Amino acid sequence: MDIDRPSDPQVSVVSSDGTMFHTTLKSILLSGTIKDMIEHIGEGGVENMGAIPLQNVDSKTLEIVIKWIEHHKDNIQPTSEEIKDKTADFIDPWDENFLEMDLDKLYNLITAANYLNIPQLLWLSTRKIAMLIKNRTPQEIRSLFNIEDDWTPQEIEAVQKENQWCEEK
């Protein structure tokens, strides 16, 4: 479907907890999942289409997603093929700033980006978690995510041995 058209009609989406959000077609098409739905309806159906129910996204998360897609609606989005080989040369400062949120919200955002199939947002949000892990020792990672240290005494010796190189730094 060619989305290059002069007008950018309004589209509504409804979160799992029943809140309705209004955004534009151009923005919402960044979601591969919704794009597929709309392609099934056909272009002409968009104007008459009711609000799109999103049963796996709550209102707090949907609000965040909409903020992101509206900001990026005019940017060319990479395909999942392109994302697969993407290396982080440059991250838009707006995105860096946007991703400053607590873990809870970030986890929900990742789940939503995956469900809605927004490759770039999924890439950015998973990268954010990876950046938290990077340069931290296993112990620091455990405290960050509240993970129990469940190594048995037998295992611990072997683990510590293998661990040496990363505690040295």
Add this chain to the structure above:
Amino acid sequence: MDPLEIFGEDISPLILQHLSVRDIIKCSLVSNFWYEIIGQNCASKIWLRFYQPLEDVECLMKSKRKYTNFKIQRGFPEKLLPVFNKFKWKHVMLRDDIEMSYEKLVEFLQDLSPTIESLDLWDIGTKNNFENLIKIDFPKLKKLEMNLTTRAVFSLFLGHNPKLIEVTFRDESMNFRNVEQELMLPSNLLHEFLIQNHIEILKLLHCDWTFENDLTQGISSNFKRLTLTVTTNGRTTNMLANVCKFIKARPIKNVSASQEIHGGRTKYLTIYY
């Protein structure tokens, strides 16, 4: 909140994929659960990438685990030789190394050839001139994915590949203008490749060619599936002409069209035999 526990096997690899070899190995020491998950993922869904080859090689040499999946970016192969001998690599992606000389590429693939099971070559070309084309045998290779860049690179796979059943070719030859005369892959060379091997699944992506004859003629009777991409940029006519040839030549069980799950720009047409 343990992210790997929350996200499970679909999303966890996407997180880990952003990390270097060093960080991934470090993560496997967080807990039993992380150790398991990372072990499983390293065998199937995530690739160890070398960002700082020297450090990464050092920590891999100390690791007791068996890592088999490696993704190699520009310019690293030689530095990785010790790791390569230690782990007997099974799955390798080699990316974006157009500067590599033909001799080096041959050497690298010859080292890999005894153990490699799946190989993905992306934008591997070569600027050298060469007179003798070399064929390499890959006794364990099951899956091959590559951009078709030059004839010389393609010819490396015209050796003996008894296990090879799944092949994906993407035609990127247009991006290699510097080697233009060398590369045009004639369909008879591709046909030779298909006849020599026992391919079951063949994918031709962005291959905007008109084949001289039906590529499936004379090839293994195990041939099960052919996928072609139908691109949206006006190449469709050639693709359809090709499809007609395939359809005429062999009895077909089913034909299905689908769109790429992510991105959605490319349409696939799959023919089941």
